[in-house]
Amino acid sequence: MRVRIKFSKNGSMKYIGHLDVMRYFQKALRRADFHTSLSGGFSPHMIMSFAAPLGVGLTSDAEYFDLDLEEAKSSSRMAEELNRQMAPGFRVLSVREIPSDKGSKGMTLVAAAEYEVRLRGSVLPEDCGGTRISELLGLFLAQKEIFVTKKTKKGEREIDIRPLIYSLSYSDGTFSMTISQGSSNNLKPELVIGAFAAFAGVSAEKSDMMIHRKELFADRTENGTHHFVPLDELGTDIKEGIDS
Amino acid sequence: MKERKTALGADVLLRVEKPERYIGNEINSVMKNPEDVNIRFAFAFPDLYEIGMSHLGIQILYDMFNRRDDVWCERVYSPWPDLDRILREEHIPLFTLESQDPVRAFDFLGITIQYEMCYTNILQILDLSGIPLHAEDRTWDDPIVIGGGPCTYNPEPIADFFDLFYIGEGETRYDDLFDLYRICKKEGWTRKRFLREASHLPGIYVPSLYQVTYREDGTIDEFRPVADDIPATIKKQIVTDFDRVTYPEAPVVPYLKATQDRVVLEVQRGCIRGCRFCQAGMVYRPLREKSLETLKKDAEALLKNTGYEEISLSSLSTSDYTELKELVNFLIERCTKRGINISLPSLRIDAFSLDVMSKVQDVKKSSLTFAPEAGTQRMRDVINKGLTEDVILKGAGEAFRGGWKKVKLYFMLGLPFETEEDAKGIAHLCQKVADVYFDIPKEERNGKCSITASCSFFVPKPFTPFQWAPMDRAEDFLDKAHIAKDEVRTMENQSCIRFTYHEASVSVLEGVLARGDRKLCAAVESAYRNGAIFDAWTERFSKDAWDRAFAENGIDPAFYAHRERSADETFPWDFIDIGVSKSFLQREWMNAAAASVTPNCREKCSGCGAKVFGGGVCYESQN
Numbered sequence: 001m002r003v004r005i006k007f008s009k010n011g012s013m014k015y016i017g018h019l020d021v022m023r024y025f026q027k028a029l030r031r032a033d034f035h036t037s038l039s040g041g042f043s044p045h046m047i048m049s050f051a052a053p054l055g056v057g058l059t060s061d062a063e064y065f066d067l068d069l070e071e072a073k074s075s076s077r078m079a080e081e082l083n084r085q086m087a088p089g090f091r092v093l094s095v096r097e098i099p100s101d102k103g104s105k106g107m108t109l110v111a112a113a114e115y116e117v118r119l120r121g122s123v124l125p126e127d128c129g130g131t132r133i134s135e136l137l138g139l140f141l142a143q144k145e146i147f148v149t150k151k152t153k154k155g156e157r158e159i160d161i162r163p164l165i166y167s168l169s170y171s172d173g174t175f176s177m178t179i180s181q182g183s184s185n186n187l188k189p190e191l192v193i194g195a196f197a198a199f200a201g202v203s204a205e206k207s208d209m210m211i212h213r214k215e216l217f218a219d220r221t222e223n224g225t226h227h228f229v230p231l232d233e234l235g236t237d238i239k240e241g242i243d244s
Numbered sequence: 245m246k247e248r249k250t251a252l253g254a255d256v257l258l259r260v261e262k263p264e265r266y267i268g269n270e271i272n273s274v275m276k277n278p279e280d281v282n283i284r285f286a287f288a289f290p291d292l293y294e295i296g297m298s299h300l301g302i303q304i305l306y307d308m309f310n311r312r313d314d315v316w317c318e319r320v321y322s323p324w325p326d327l328d329r330i331l332r333e334e335h336i337p338l339f340t341l342e343s344q345d346p347v348r349a350f351d352f353l354g355i356t357i358q359y360e361m362c363y364t365n366i367l368q369i370l371d372l373s374g375i376p377l378h379a380e381d382r383t384w385d386d387p388i389v390i391g392g393g394p395c396t397y398n399p400e401p402i403a404d405f406f407d408l409f410y411i412g413e414g415e416t417r418y419d420d421l422f423d424l425y426r427i428c429k430k431e432g433w434t435r436k437r438f439l440r441e442a443s444h445l446p447g448i449y450v451p452s453l454y455q456v457t458y459r460e461d462g463t464i465d466e467f468r469p470v471a472d473d474i475p476a477t478i479k480k481q482i483v484t485d486f487d488r489v490t491y492p493e494a495p496v497v498p499y500l501k502a503t504q505d506r507v508v509l510e511v512q513r514g515c516i517r518g519c520r521f522c523q524a525g526m527v528y529r530p531l532r533e534k535s536l537e538t539l540k541k542d543a544e545a546l547l548k549n550t551g552y553e554e555i556s557l558s559s560l561s562t563s564d565y566t567e568l569k570e571l572v573n574f575l576i577e578r579c580t581k582r583g584i585n586i587s588l589p590s591l592r593i594d595a596f597s598l599d600v601m602s603k604v605q606d607v608k609k610s611s612l613t614f615a616p617e618a619g620t621q622r623m624r625d626v627i628n629k630g631l632t633e634d635v636i637l638k639g640a641g642e643a644f645r646g647g648w649k650k651v652k653l654y655f656m657l658g659l660p661f662e663t664e665e666d667a668k669g670i671a672h673l674c675q676k677v678a679d680v681y682f683d684i685p686k687e688e689r690n691g692k693c694s695i696t697a698s699c700s701f702f703v704p705k706p707f708t709p710f711q712w713a714p715m716d717r718a719e720d721f722l723d724k725a726h727i728a729k730d731e732v733r734t735m736e737n738q739s740c741i742r743f744t745y746h747e748a749s750v751s752v753l754e755g756v757l758a759r760g761d762r763k764l765c766a767a768v769e770s771a772y773r774n775g776a777i778f779d780a781w782t783e784r785f786s787k788d789a790w791d792r793a794f795a796e797n798g799i800d801p802a803f804y805a806h807r808e809r810s811a812d813e814t815f816p817w818d819f820i821d822i823g824v825s826k827s828f829l830q831r832e833w834m835n836a837a838a839a840s841v842t843p844n845c846r847e848k849c850s851g852c853g854a855k856v857f858g859g860g861v862c863y864e865s866q867n
């Protein structure tokens with residue numbers, strides 16, 4: 001059976017890198033005595049895959065991994081048992097059953113993500129050159145194309161990020177956005193805010209930003225319009241009856 | 245939920261390599277309310293987090309101290325040079341991982357000293373904490389700085405920097421020290437008074453209460469306490485019954501992959517073997533085993549509380565554990581079906597260990613390790629390494645037939661009484677191992693065999709029979725390494741034999757510090773001021789910083805490393821009583837010269853003196 005586990009990563013735990021988060025959960029699963037499926041061989045490992053894991057320095061209310069189990073308990077019970085093994089800053093939000101086929105993997109389904117970004121201090125004053133941020137944002141988004149330089153392994157590349165921004169708004173010092181995420185067309189929130197800051201005539205580095213992920217979505221497009229569904233909603237709860 | 249504070253802001257943490265080294269919050273780390281405790285203890289391992297977190301000793305004491313309601317013990321490690329620079333530039337004081345509070349505000353700063361090459365890192369920790377480097381300059385605004393660990397068997401080269409040293413195994417006497425400290429605080433003693441009272445506790449050495457005078461030739465004339473109430477010798481403190489001391493059932497589990505990323509189960513302490521080069525083998529005498537029941541219980545709890553996917557047995561010579569078979573069978577039973585690996589380092593290669601290893605590892609990929617330490621039988625007799633060529637070749641043969649094809653052999657060069665023949669012997673032994681492989685019919689071999697001979701440079705250590713020995717100079721070592729290497733090139737199957745050897749200049753420095761005296765404190769300090777830190781990291785080691793440090797203080801390193809000591813010389817560490825007597829060590833030094841072998845503790849007691857502790861292998865046959 002395959003389950004999808006959603007967890008949050010906050011506070012100082014944002015400094016834990018992805019590989020270490022993975023190892024942390026493997027240990028937590030063993031401490032909680034989960035009966036996980038194992039690969040064969042002399043050093044068997046758990047069969048788990050993370051969907052678009054975050055880099056160091058970002059907080060999140062929506063991290064996901066899919067895990068194969070030999071034996072399951074109810075969703076609520078599994079979440080509770082895992083939460084007993086969490087360090088402060090990590091919290092398991094849900095454990096839900098998902099189909100075991102390849103196409104249902106969170107990793108391949110991720111299409112978009114919602115972020116909140118706050119800028120440190122006075123990087124971008126509320127009243128930027130006489131224009132309010134929210135107004136500027138309207139002008140920014142009204143552009144047909146927004147070209148930014150993206151650093152890739154092969155060098156630098158100019159790309160148009162406008163089609164990858166599904167929504168972007170501002171209120172009370174916080175930018176909220178839903179942007180393209182996934183193996184193709186992966187857009188990073190710092191790139192969006194960087195481009196907007198440049199548009200406003202200031203410069204904002206990643207180190208000036210506090211970035212928080214709110215959700216990860218799959219895209220269930222119907223009739224050409226995006227229909228974003230949070231990854232956990234693709235799973236179903238395992239009912240209490242299963243616990244003995 | 246209230247957010248946990250970190251001493252460093254995001255601006256700093258995102259600028260350094262691996263911020264996880266500095267944020268704490270690991271599973272099983274202990275949080276307490278500072279208001280609820282009387283004693284705050286900062287426990288430092290003066291090396292990088294990933295190294296320090298792999299160390300068992302600190303976990304044992306961390307657990308033991310924190311079991312006391314009146315003590316909160318926290319951890320601190322050496323900041324890597326990237327953070328070191330930022331802390332200095334931005335005047336951020338060094339902090340502990342748990343509370344993230346500045347170290348200087350603690351009652352105690354305990355530093356575990358595992359190897360000589362971390363001495364400058366000790367000064368880094370003091371300096372970054374804002375604690376005066378010299379004990380004599382400290383006030384009650386500073387913690388009591390206490391050192392422990394293997395290097396305290398000669399604490400003299402760092403004596404100026406410590407208020408106290410704890411000589412021996414920490415499990416036994418710390419409670420007394422904490423109780424004394426509470427009285428001291430309650431009655432408002434001066435710092436001096438506290439140190440004086442502490443000097444009366446068994447195992448506690450207060451360097452400032454001892455005076456050393458030297459002869460013209462630089463050797464010690466007299467080493468004595470400044471007053472009659474201070475003990476002239478300090479007796480090491482050890483655990484005699486391991487089933488009655490606590491073992492950390494829930495060690496701290498790091499997020500970062502530490503060097504030892506596994507459960508470490510200590511099966512015994514001490515060693516029966518008596519190899520003459522080995523300091524651990526002497527200072528941890530006598531051998532004391534843990535009972536099988538205790539070990540089973542500990543293993544179970546450790547796996548459950550950490551979630552590690554690997555467990556490793558630890559001791560100086562695990563094959564000597566009397567109930568090894570039962571223990572290993574228990575672990576195989578418990579672990580393999582749950583996907584937990586078992587790692588068995590330091591097992592002697594024989595039918596039993598090969599059988600076990602074939603069950604727990606992939607024989608095609610893994611390599612087998614032998615530690616003959618020397619290339620000829622005569623030389624192995626000199627060092628009292630009871631491993632014969634026959635045993636090695638028989639073990640290798642069984643291994644090759646069992647499917648292994650990678651063999652590693654560990655050697656030392658620069659041993660006392662070593663000749664060119666002994667260096668060449670390394671090549672010959674490798675060839676004989678290769679012969680064993682090629683004796684197997686071709687169709688039964690699987691591919692090419694690979695034999696790696698790895699040589700390190702022998703460093704004479706205090707409290708070993710070789711404490712009198714002159715150490716080879718770097719150039720002698722390199723000469724011998726080349727002789728061995730050239731000889732390998734002439735071997736029939738040289739293409740299967742890889743020969744490697746370690747850096748020599750670091751070993752020479754280790755040799756200087758290992759048998760140094762108090763005069764070296766100034767050099768250690770100068771080296772630190774010249775920029776030496778993380779000396780144990782080959783890529784960071786600055787020979788120049790140390791060369792200048794010795795020159796600045798008029799110290800001749802050769803006096804410490806390369807001089808042959810006379811039989812009646814007073815050594816800087818002679819005031820420590822490890823149980824094993826100096827006369828026994830001297831006898832062993834003579835036996836080494838005669839290449840005469842001394843039986844191990846189970847074959848026949850040699851009356852080394854360690855029996856005085858009243859436990860362990862010395863009493864085995866009487867049970």
Ligand code: SF4
Binds near residue numbers: 529530845850851861
């Ligand atoms: S007294 Fe005898 S048995 Fe005990 S450690 Fe010494 S040599 Fe071994």
